[in-house]
Amino acid sequence: MHTAIDQAVSDGDSVYLAGFTHLIPFAAGHEIVRQGYTDLHLIRATPDLIYDQLIAAGVASRVTFSWAGNPGVGSLRAFRRAVEDGVPNAIEIDEYTHFGLTARLAAGARGLPFMPVRTFAGSDLPEQNENIRRVESPFGDDEIYAVPPLCPNVAVVRAQRGDVSGNAHVWGIPGEIPEVALAAETVILSVEEIVDEQVIRSDPNRTLVPGSAVDYVVEEPYGSHPSYAQGCYDRDNQAYLEWNEISESQASIEEWLDEWVYGVTDRREYLEKLDSERLLDLKPSTEYATPIDMGGY
Amino acid sequence: MHTAIDQAVSDGDSVYLAGFTHLIPFAAGHEIVRQGYTDLHLIRATPDLIYDQLIAAGVASRVTFSWAGNPGVGSLRAFRRAVEDGVPNAIEIDEYTHFGLTARLAAGARGLPFMPVRTFAGSDLPEQNENIRRVESPFGDDEIYAVPPLCPNVAVVRAQRGDVSGNAHVWGIPGEIPEVALAAETVILSVEEIVDEQVIRSDPNRTLVPGSAVDYVVEEPYGSHPSYAQGCYDRDNQAYLEWNEISESQASIEEWLDEWVYGVTDRREYLEKLDSERLLDLKPSTEYATPIDMGGY
Amino acid sequence: MTDTEPEADDSIDSSEPDYTSTELMVTTAARELRDDESVLVGVGVPNLACNLAKRTHAPNLRMIYESGTIDSNPSSLPLSIGDPVLATGAVGVVPMFEGFSKYLQGGRIDVGFLGGAQIDRYGNINSTVIGDYEDPAVRLPGSGGACEIASNAHRTLVITPHQKRRFPEEVDFVTSPGYVDGREGREELGLRGGPEAIITDLAVMRFDEDGELYAETLHPGVSRDEVQNATGWTLAFADDVETTPTPDTEDLRLLREELDPDGVYLE
């Protein structure tokens, strides 16, 4: 991951760490913090803890988002401090709704100049964002809005399994992964497990990330902790609850970053610091999907 | 299938039998012929043999399509006779490209007044079809076209397996099935096998047709013969080659319809008329997909 | 308790209610849901309400989450709308863009749940900022999927505490449109549906023919004055304001013993 981030990310880049509540690339986020980038434009529908950490670490100057909270817990305090008080630095915000933001990625992935969406009418959001504009349907219609394509410089997407060429199977909640993997200029794929190409080819309908779109492949077990990977581990809710305390001040976040991000060299060391009991408790029981027969032809 | 077609289809309806070369609802098409509808508006990207048979049977007054041929074999002769010579009756045509037609379904499935597409520019097709119009991007761009939503009165979609509520797993080539199942007003789902709901729920990412969109569920093994169902049977290419001969005249088609459609009461009888050797030869070897673990949470 | 004779149900008629304010909100919301509907669920109270409805009068309710899980069948309470328990055992899971475009925009959602920091008399909701957008006093989480739920569901339900600061004359920012400036205002924008009811800890409110809020029922023991004092404008009351029906014993048992046995959401 060190090499992938080092080669893919530059100061000032727009970066999308993908995964809607699921498969969030925490390891990649921590590596970005460690490498000390500045002036990044962070994009994510739900900034979640990882962007709170990145913002507190001072790497961001701008955040594009649609819902900024600690999911199921409460407020995203570092994000709020940056927006409300400019701590540790002021950040610009560029705000959408979930649908509006994913529609921007969808337009980017599809090479479209815009994507029409039935949302925003009657909301004050279009007044605050010049990327939300009305479009006239050539077939006549009520009020409809459109958003332009969004093609981040770098996206990090995670998957349960992928081959060395970057073809990846994702199951459970795919979120915006299938869109951003095709919209971004440079894509880092981080997987729980690298598998033989034949595993991917045995079930082509499950491939949500095509290798042709991927520039770097990294195997990183538990790379989404404390978020989850369907079938591999559950969300570490304790960490989400603890963040609510840790994030109460910039000082306590910095202390946390010193220990858990700057104080370790990579994800492996981060995992070694965790109690094994905690990791064991996150393991779900096994529930295999009923197999399908592709047939030999 | 008799009941489903009887209740779902009325004279004058627009009907979409879905499946791009794969999972074509031949049994449903034959049932439509047997029930003797008139004035149907048949819609399909690739009319294939089944629409050639429906057209020759005189049930259609209009065909919306994007490629009319016998795939891998040659020309679609009954379709051509109707267009070129009005035999057995004249049909209106409404012509798109594959992308244009699927974009219409996509707009219909998504409740959009139009879908922008980068195709048609420089082609003569827009001159022949008032549903292909230019749209101006609110973000500025080169020439781009748009098509309006298409919501057929009735769609028949096939799947390898589905539950009694109509939730269905499709693998192999999905074609336009996921779009038309959500765009059509009434949906008939025809499956190779009805399975327990738990089979579907064991692998939710594979569900391409949601039961909430389905009005009728029919179990009909080999319901796509002579086209194919991935993992179940191969295309019966002999039938595609034979059709090239049978369709040489309206008279020889009528003879064929008398024997294979009017002469049988249902798909079961149709299958019984086929040599078992032929069916056995279509069976592929088994190639299971590598399973996934959804995890018990 | 050790009596093997079944207790009569009239225990709920005692002067001290045997349910909490949250439990009343949950059972009231559950009654708004009908069988065989598709509901876009949020975590917390809406989730409990949907699960309660599904176990009682609406067994075929389809619970759909913003995260793209379709007809979820959670074996335990989800911690967030993206909890893996919502995917395991669901009938389908779709990518976010498909969920929003095909389910919400496509008109496949009957009921949506919304919350917010401020709600005005026309049901317009603010979940973006308190104060000025450019220089906010409080930066709230933002729309998430709320604006599109408000715009595309066939009807929406709002569950919120009843406080004056939450029901101002005018919201600081419209995140999600209700009836805009009245039902006509909403219609002109071509929006589907609209808010159906607002369920608070004091009352159930609905919208009149102009699209303006009025109190329909008051919770047991709540006075008109209490409701009016917790509302930022002169609230209309139904001609025949009745008392909100209370939770029945089976509802409470399901909530306490099966749906939220650890009391995460039910105080």
Next chain:
Amino acid sequence: MTDTEPEADDSIDSSEPDYTSTELMVTTAARELRDDESVLVGVGVPNLACNLAKRTHAPNLRMIYESGTIDSNPSSLPLSIGDPVLATGAVGVVPMFEGFSKYLQGGRIDVGFLGGAQIDRYGNINSTVIGDYEDPAVRLPGSGGACEIASNAHRTLVITPHQKRRFPEEVDFVTSPGYVDGREGREELGLRGGPEAIITDLAVMRFDEDGELYAETLHPGVSRDEVQNATGWTLAFADDVETTPTPDTEDLRLLREELDPDGVYLE
């Protein structure tokens, strides 16, 4: 044949060519493909050309079909672009709308193959009707995906027999745009790519700086007159027209023994 001593490769220099016209078209088309490209394949000759390239100089060629199969790895010749052999063993399979919008429109296709009943000097192609659209002499299959391939692939290759009726001064109907009325015409429409070469049974033609066809190489034994007589306008020829390179022994072995052992496409 029974000699165990390997035969010298110069057998192909004999006066009677040891390859068919179709084999020459296949090997010529294969040479247009580069390693690590994504190619949108059609059945028949394009399919053979792609498979040949993949087994020789372009092992990482990704074969993508209109039916939505991504990086197919067919164990036998597909009968149509929707053959199950294209899905089994593929890296991915996507619904039609995804394939067209994300792969073609999204710019992820390097090379596309096209065919047609008529082609004009600017590479505009007709696969819709011969005669009038409203009252056609011959109704052809129509665009299928051809128009979007012609509009969105980074370059296209056309394989067709060389006959005067197929190369008219003007096509009866433009199904798929080439350079329209010259490279500028195409550019003004904002179309990506454009036709790269037309490979016939007589010659290989390319487009000059104005976007007009010229003959670059003639197949062995073919004269300028033959090519001109099979073309409906005064065709330009390259200053140094050379002879099209012939198939080598290994190409022919692969084609005949492995790719099309039953001779379905190779006469």
